Ligand SMILES: Nc1ncnc2c1ncn2[C@@H]1O[C@H](COP(=O)(O)OP(=O)(O)OP(=O)(O)O)[C@@H](O)[C@H]1O
């Protein structure tokens with residue numbers, strides 16, 4: 001049986017950083033599920049058709065990490081048919097042997113409710129904005145407003161809203177370095193049997 005790690009949390013909280021490190025440490029596969037929604041949003045046209053036709057080349061676009069792509073992703077992610085079109089791919093990925101780490105917004109609640117480990121990664125709004133502004137070389141105040149708008153939309157949508165699963169472990173990285181956050185996540189995974 002593969003070991004599945006579900007990582008959720010708001011934008012720029014450090015989910016991807018932790019997910020990549022966990023996957024590298026345990027030799028697991030990693031899927032950044034936000035990239036799927038970013039690719040659908042970036043394709044333009046009918047988002048439902050775009051989600052149904054999503055191909056590996058769509059995920060390789062160089063512009064997917066921008067703040068604009070994040071906003072577009074968050075808008076198409078509120079469409080139930082878009083989410084439905086992406087569920088099976090994610091669930092199949094989660095069954096990769098010997099294990100898989102998926103990060104997103106609904107992994108622990110909808111995609112992999114049976115995951116062996118669920119982490120909900122957070123950090124204060126201001127710290128997340130500072131980290132993302134540094135990463136993108138962008139204005140911190142603009143990024144802060146963009147993160148808040150996106151988080152509010154992601155948490156309020158009717159289908160698969162962003163929220164911690166009841167049995168998720170909360171990991172607030174506000175006062176942690178990347179190494180400290182990764183070490184804590186590895187310890188949680190070991191504790192869970194990885
Ligand atoms: N504990 C930390 N200390 C300092 N910087 C961090 C920490 N964790 C992550 N970062 C940095 O913050 C930025 C956002 O992290 P990351 O991309 O992992 O977040 P995310 O939650 O996956 O974001 P998104 O929701 O957009 O996919 C990156 O530049 C990353 O290097």
Ligand SMILES: Nc1ccn([C@@H]2O[C@H](COP(=O)(O)O)[C@@H](O)[C@H]2O)c(=O)n1
Pocket residue numbers: 011012033034035037038070073074075077103104105106107150154
């Ligand atoms: N499981 C997921 C993952 C992502 N989303 C939506 O995509 C947007 C971009 O995600 P990032 O992780 O790359 O920031 C995000 O704001 C969500 O709207 C989702 O709904 N479910």
